[in-house]
Every structure is written in structure tokens, then in C-alpha cells.
Amino acid sequence: xxxxxxxxxxxxxxxxxxxxxxxxxxxxxxxxxxxxxxxxxxxxxxxxxxxxxxxxxxxxxxxxxxxxxxxxxxxxxxxxxxxxxxxxxxxxxxxxxxxxxxxxxxxxxxxxxxxxxxxxxxxxxxxxxxxxxxxxxxxxxxxxxxxxxxxxxxxxxxxxxxxxxxxxxxxxxxxxxxxxxxxxxxxxxxxxxxxxxxxxxxxxxxxxxxxxxxxxxxxxxxxxxxxxxxxxxxxxxxxxxxxxxxxxxxxxxxxxxxxxxxxxxxxxxxxxxxxxxxxxxxxxxxxxxxxxxxxxxxxxxxxxxxxxxxxxxxxxxxxxxxxxxxxxxxxxxxxxxxxxxxxxxxxxxxxxxxxxxxxxxxxxxxxxxxxxxxxxxxxxxxxxxxxxxxxxxxxxxxxxxxxxxxxxxxxxxxxxxxxxxxxxxxxxxxxxxxxxxxxxxxxxxxxxxxxxxxxxxxxxxxxxxxxxxxxxxxxxxxxxxxxxxxxxxxxxxxxxxxxxxxxxxxxxxxxxxxxxxxxxxxxxxxxx
Numbered sequence: 001x002x003x004x005x006x007x008x009x010x011x012x013x014x015x016x017x018x019x020x021x022x023x024x025x026x027x028x029x030x031x032x033x034x035x036x037x038x039x040x041x042x043x044x045x046x047x048x049x050x051x052x053x054x055x056x057x058x059x060x061x062x063x064x065x066x067x068x069x070x071x072x073x074x075x076x077x078x079x080x081x082x083x084x085x086x087x088x089x090x091x092x093x094x095x096x097x098x099x100x101x102x103x104x105x106x107x108x109x110x111x112x113x114x115x116x117x118x119x120x121x122x123x124x125x126x127x128x129x130x131x132x133x134x135x136x137x138x139x140x141x142x143x144x145x146x147x148x149x150x151x152x153x154x155x156x157x158x159x160x161x162x163x164x165x166x167x168x169x170x171x172x173x174x175x176x177x178x179x180x181x182x183x184x185x186x187x188x189x190x191x192x193x194x195x196x197x198x199x200x201x202x203x204x205x206x207x208x209x210x211x212x213x214x215x216x217x218x219x220x221x222x223x224x225x226x227x228x229x230x231x232x233x234x235x236x237x238x239x240x241x242x243x244x245x246x247x248x249x250x251x252x253x254x255x256x257x258x259x260x261x262x263x264x265x266x267x268x269x270x271x272x273x274x275x276x277x278x279x280x281x282x283x284x285x286x287x288x289x290x291x292x293x294x295x296x297x298x299x300x301x302x303x304x305x306x307x308x309x310x311x312x313x314x315x316x317x318x319x320x321x322x323x324x325x326x327x328x329x330x331x332x333x334x335x336x337x338x339x340x341x342x343x344x345x346x347x348x349x350x351x352x353x354x355x356x357x358x359x360x361x362x363x364x365x366x367x368x369x370x371x372x373x374x375x376x377x378x379x380x381x382x383x384x385x386x387x388x389x390x391x392x393x394x395x396x397x398x399x400x401x402x403x404x405x406x407x408x409x410x411x412x413x414x415x416x417x418x419x420x421x422x423x424x425x426x427x428x429x430x431x432x433x434x435x436x437x438x439x440x441x442x443x444x445x446x447x448x449x450x451x452x453x454x455x456x457x458x459x460x461x462x463x464x465x466x467x468x469x470x471x472x473x474x475x476x477x478x479x480x481x482x483x484x485x486x487x488x489x490x491x492x493x494x495x496x497x498x499x500x501x502x503x504x505x506x507x508x509x510x511x512x513x514x515x516x517x518x519x520x521x522x523x524x525x526x527x528x
Contacts, residue, residue, distance in 0.1 A: 004066065005030045005197040006051070006166055011060030013046055016338035018330060020046045022221045024060070028199070028214075030165075031192050035208035035229070036201040037241055038218035040320075041327065044201045045087075047218070048168045051199070052084030053077030064166070075104065081165035085172050089151040093144035098125045100143050101158045128157040133183045149176050156184065160191070167191070169200040173207060185211050205234045219243050324383040331383075336376055343369045385432065393428040394420055394455075397435055401453060408443045410451055417456040423463075427524040430497045431455070431465065438467045438517050441490040446471025446515060461523035470514040476507055494519065 006028045013021040021043045028034055038044050049055040051062060053071030062069050064080060071077040074084060091100050098121055107117045107124070126136045132153050143151055152175040159167060167188075173181050188198055189211060202208055208215055209229055217225040217240040225240045343366050350362040388396035394416045405412045423431070435453065442448050448471030456464050478491055491507075494517070498505045503521035510516060 003029055005032070005064070007063040007066075008051070009061045009063070011047070011050060011062065012058050013043075013050060013055070014058045015335055017334045020221050021050070021057075024218075024223050026216060026223065026226055028197055030195045030197060032214070033188065033192050033198045033200065033212045035212035035215040036199055036218070037203070037205070037208065037215060037237060039241055041323065042218040042241075043221045044218055045170050048084060048170050048199065048201060051077075051166075052082055052168045054084060078104075078164075082168065083159040083164040083166070084168045085155055085159050085170065087171045087175065089148075089155045089175075091143045091151055091155060093142065096140050096142055097129075097138050097146075097154055098122055098140070100154055101125050101128065101161055103158070105162060124161065125157070128161055131160075131187055132157060133180065149180065152176060153180065160187075163191070163194075164196060166197045166199070169198065169202075171201050171203065173200075173202055173204065181207065205237060209234060217241060327383055331376055331379065336373060339369055339373050339376070343373070388428055388432055392422050393431060396428075396432055397453075397455065400432070400436060401439065404439050404443070410443065410448060412451045412453065415452075415454045415456070419457050420455065421525075423524050427463075427501065427521070430501055431463065431521070434465060434494050434497055434519055435467065437490050437494050438465075442467075442469050442471060442515075444490075445474075448472075448514070458520070461525050463521040463524065465517075465519040465521075467517045468514065473509045473513055473515050474507065476509050478507065 004027050008027070009025050011021060011024040012019065024043075024047060026034075036044050036047070046055065050057050053074045053076055056070075056072070062071075064082070069080065071080070071082070077084065092103060095103065098118075102121050102125070107120050108115060109117055122139060125139055129136060129138060134150070134153055134157075138146070138150065138154075143154060146154065152172060156172065173184060176184065185207060188200070192198055200208070200212070212229045215225075215227050215229055215232065215237060216223060217227070217237065219240065220243075224243075225237075227237070346362055346366050346369070350359050350366070353359045353362060385396045385400060387399045397416065398414060401412055401414055404410075422428075435455075439451070439453075442451060446469050448469035450470050452466075452468040454464070454466045458464050495505055498519050498521070501521045501524075503519055506516075506518040506520075508516035508518070
């Protein structure tokens, strides 16, 4: 049997003129664990999808244990021992946990075409859940009744039920609690010792340095580094991820990866010192003064750390908006224009075609392209609404809520202060995102029929955003920690953007029902 499990040669993927992967080449041995890192849009998911059969390469070759393979589907890759686990769980909510685990790979007698051996499937599923530290009581639950973490663990159990040769994990661990992250990492190590190869995409460098043999770094669609994990440091990997060693680029990412843990440790130490101070208040005036001084120093240090974290978050949000704007421009100027050009040529071909059957087929293709163009235009608007750059915040809000109302069939009323004027770019995009997320929450959760949106300039030149709906309301106050843990980022994102602008968020449930979201942002206008 070949020692080399997987070999990738000159693998590339393009969408029109947009190249997302360019000449990727690497090999991995049986039992090897490889980490895959890169910035958002670097091509990590695209690479895993090509290897796992979910997409097709534009150029290049893939070899599995020395044999060339060209998977035409995820199912074909799975039949050859390659399992791809998506970040978003792919499950059938109407089925219970056992039948989701064995979906498409039921244990039957005679094999494949016989009667399903339900008891054997339950017994094997129970063992899989035990390996992942999940209770056997989950077996007969419908997956629709599970939380996000449990759903992801069911998908992982499905990927492991037939001991694949190669496991591809697309940023899966971020959906799990710390405990189950540790359980999965330990299980992956065990399976690797038994010969399974693993490629794991993750932004958590602590996980990758704990489990991997090598780390691949993607930068702008190219493989910029293939490093033995023992021969590099997290900072060196971050420098490769951001494409340089400039501290202004590297330091914010290092903060984002490490400083939250440091802040938590320092806060716990502060609480311990406070307890010590309380126990010894009467012991000695000198000791009291020393402890108070130490407490003051730690509080100041914590304030500095929190300030640094806020600045890091502000930089990351700004950078993310710049990347979204650049991606929207590339999609609009390259991909959309190419599709429109193709559609134009197809229309000419259709008009010149003499066969009715060919004209009908060409028309169907053009309809499909028009649908894709519409979807891409909506994606561009979501990434960066062009109206906000060309006509300002007021026009962008009116355009967005009009489109939102047409799509959701929810009636709306908008009042925007005519004195609003133009604002700094960061303020305009933050206000737009707050309103965008607020409306998105209403369409997803509120079951409302009417929405009232006001944006006004207060006498103190602050900005006041108020969104009122007549839906089912919301629990006040919301548990933002719970929402974050369960990946419900609407109010969390609004709260974070408001805090970074130095503003205040207020939530109300009126006596007659419905919900009120109010955000007030300190004056962004320059003093006269």
C-alpha cells in the first residue's frame, strides 16, 4: 500500500476571470494531520471542496494512494473514502440522529440492497456518540430538535462511521464548545494513529499547533508555505497569513488570537486579589495600602487591555469592510460582466438558431444565467451597497428597506432626518449595518407585519436609530453570551458596532407587544 495518501498537483480553480486557487501542489502521508490556514477569501474552503468532490478544478490533478481521481460529486468522493465536513451542518431535519448518521450508507443484509439492520445501526451509532461524549438518549431525537453544537457533532459522527481514508474539516471546531473541541481533537489523533489522514481548516492556531504535523498557508489563492509544525511559531504563521511581518498588520491578528485569553486570566487574577483584600482589610494598614495599590495597578492594566482589544476589533471591522468592498467590486466588474457578455452571445446564437429545440435549450440556459446574475447582484449589494458610496447613507437605507420590504412582504414606514448630511465613511457603513441586521432579525424571528424605522439627528448632534415592529417581541434583557454561543449574532453584532462607536443600545418590549431597538451614537459631526 502506498505511503502517500494524497497528492495534489498544480490544482487551480477559476470563476470567469476570478482565480480563487492558483497552482496548488502538496502531498500527505497516511496518518498525517495537516492544518490549513489563510485569511478570509484565501481559498481554504475552495481547496477542501475540490479534494472532497463538492466542486471541480479548472486545472490540475488529484491522486489518492497513487491513483488519479476526478470526483464528480461529494457522494463519489465518500465512496472512495474521502469525507468532507462543512462548517454548516448538512443534515435532514425530519430524520432522527441514527438515520442521519447512516443516511446513504445504511447497514443492510444482504449488503446494499437488503433489509436495513436497524439494531446494528443503533448499536454502532451509540458507540460513535460515546466516542464524542454524547448521551445515547440523543439517538432517537429528530435533528431539528438539537442545538447547533449537537447537529455538528452528528455530522462528525456520520463522517467517522465508516473509518474514512481522508477526513476534510472546513472550520468545524468553531461551532463546538471548548469541551467538545478537546474531545474531537483527541479522537482525530487516535484515528490518525490508525492511518486516517486529516486536513483541518481552522483560525485557532492553538488547536493547529496542538494536533497537526504540518501547516499549509494559503495567501491570495496560492500556497505560500508548507511548514512542519515543530519548525515554526504562531507569529511566523500569522506573518505568512497576512502576507508580511509589518507589526501594524501582524499585531492586531495576534491580539485577536491571544489577548482574549490573557484578558480572562487577568480578570480572574483581579477577582482573586479582591477576595484577598476583603479578607485582610483589618490585618494591617500597610498591607491594605499595598493591596489597594496593586489592585489599582491591575485595574489600570485591565483598562489598557480592554482599550487595546477595542482598537483591535475596530481595525478588524474596518479591514473586513474594505475586503467586502473589494470583493463586491471584483464580482461586479469581472464575474457579472463576463456572465452578461456570455448571455448576450447566447442570445445572438439563439436568434440565429434554426432548430426550435436548440432555441428552447438556449433560452433555458440564458434564464439560468439571468438568475445567477440576479443572485450575484444581490450578493454584491449585501457585501457593499453601491448606493452608500455614490449617494450617501439616506439613499442607501431607503433603497435597502424597499428591497427588503418587497422580498419579505412586510409593510414599512421610513423617516430620515433631512438634516442628516454626509457622515464619515466608517460611521455611515456602521449605521447601515446596524439597520441591515435589525431588519434581518425582524424577517427571521419577529413574524411582524409592520415596521417603523426612524433615523434622526438629535439637538446634541447625536444620531438616533429607532426600529419598531409589531411582531412577537423578545426576552428583555437578552443573554448576549447565550446568543453568541449559539451563533445568533444579530443583536451581538449590533451591540459590538454600537460599543465601538461609543454609543448605547436600548431594547424595549411595549405593553401592547412588538419590539423596539434603539441605538444612539455620539455626534460624528465635526465641531463648528
